[in-house]
Amino acid sequence: GDSVTQMEGPVTLSEEAFLTINCTYTATGYPSLFWYVQYPGEGLQLLLKATKADDKGSNKGFEATYRKETTSFHLEKGSVQVSDSAVYFCALSGSNTGKLIFGQGTTLQVKP
Amino acid sequence: EAGVTQFPSHSVIEKGQTVTLRCDPISGHDNLYWYRRVMGKEIKFLLHFVKESKQDESGMPNNRFLAERTGGTYSTLKVQPAELEDSGVYFCASSQVRPRGFTGELFFGEGSRLTVL
Numbered sequence: 001g002d003s004v005t006q007m008e009g010p011v012t013l014s015e016e017a018f019l020t021i022n023c024t025y026t027a028t029g030y031p032s033l034f035w036y037v038q039y040p041g042e043g044l045q046l047l048l049k050a051t052k053a054d055d056k057g058s059n060k061g062f063e064a065t066y067r068k069e070t071t072s073f074h075l076e077k078g079s080v081q082v083s084d085s086a087v088y089f090c091a092l093s094g095s096n097t098g099k100l101i102f103g104q105g106t107t108l109q110v111k112p
Numbered sequence: 113e114a115g116v117t118q119f120p121s122h123s124v125i126e127k128g129q130t131v132t133l134r135c136d137p138i139s140g141h142d143n144l145y146w147y148r149r150v151m152g153k154e155i156k157f158l159l160h161f162v163k164e165s166k167q168d169e170s171g172m173p174n175n176r177f178l179a180e181r182t183g184g185t186y187s188t189l190k191v192q193p194a195e196l197e198d199s200g201v202y203f204c205a206s207s208q209v210r211p212r213g214f215t216g217e218l219f220f221g222e223g224s225r226l227t228v229l
Contacts, residue, residue: 004154036220043116043220044155044203089155098143098207098218099168102155 002027006090006103013080013110021075021106023064023090031092033057033066033073034100038087047075047088080110114138116221118204124227130192133224137186137206144187145207145218146179150200158202161187162209194228201225 007022025033035047035057048057053068062077073090090103117136125131137144146158158177159169163184172179176195181187191198202225205218 038220041222043222044205044218045220046217049217091155097160097168098145098205099157099160100147100155100218101157102147104152104154105149 002031002092002094002101004090004092004101004103006088006106008104008106010107010109013108015082015110015112016079017110019075019077019080019084019108021088021090021108023073023075023103025071025073025090025092027071027092027094029094030068031094033064034091034093035062035064035073035075036089036091036102038089038105040086044089080108082110082112084108085110116204116206116219118202118221118224120224121222122225122227124229125194126229127196128193130190131194131226133189133191133202133204133226135187135189135204135221137204138219140208141206141219142184142209143207144181145205146187146189147203147205148200149203149223150197155203158189191226194226196228199226199228 003026032051034049036044037047038044048059050057050066056065064075087105089105091100119134144161149155157171160167161181178190201223203223205220
């Protein structure tokens with residue numbers, strides 16, 4: 001079945017460092033790919049998405065490119081801030097119903 | 113506009129007891145989903161309501177779990193009797209029904225943490 005694998009955390013960075021969180025997937029067909037973020041004390045919220053190969057999703061300085069040849073959707077940010085500390089979830093949707101398949105989440109801690 | 117709200121935020125019960133979790137979706141959202149995250153692992157889909165109807169309950173682990181959505185508004189998820197492996201965080205999410213289908217954005221609640229001792 002479909003699955004998503006994320007790099008294990010926690011990831012600890014200093015402010016202004018470059019961030020990469022790896023995400024790879026296994027799916028039949030052409031899924032849509034997402035990054036969700038959960039800030040402390042809040043629910044998950046959509047960070048960015050890409051619906052077809054070579055699409056780049058971007059939001060709040062974060063970017064991820066849908067790479068079909070490597071079945072990857074790595075999350076990047078050029079300069080992280082303390083406020084980016086959160087848990088990041090990579091997810092895919094192979095259907096049109098809202099049923100998402102998530103990775104295990106990666107905790108990011110940014111220190112000043 | 114109020115977001116998705118879940119109650120309780122944390123519940124601690126003994127094995128064999130019953131717990132009922134409640135979710136109030138965003139007003140006007142006909143799609144309602146339950147997900148679960150166990151022991152820091154991946155978040156797994158449990159089921160999907162469209163209004164009051166169960167659209168997909170393929171993720172429900174067993175018949176100790178019962179989900180309802182009376183009148184297509186709030187939803188409850190009952191675990192009876194609870195087992196140790198049911199411990200985790202139960203997330204509720206909602207979204208609008210779109211003519212072209214799912215757009216990718218689910219609105220999640222903060223989750224209900226269940227601890228079974």
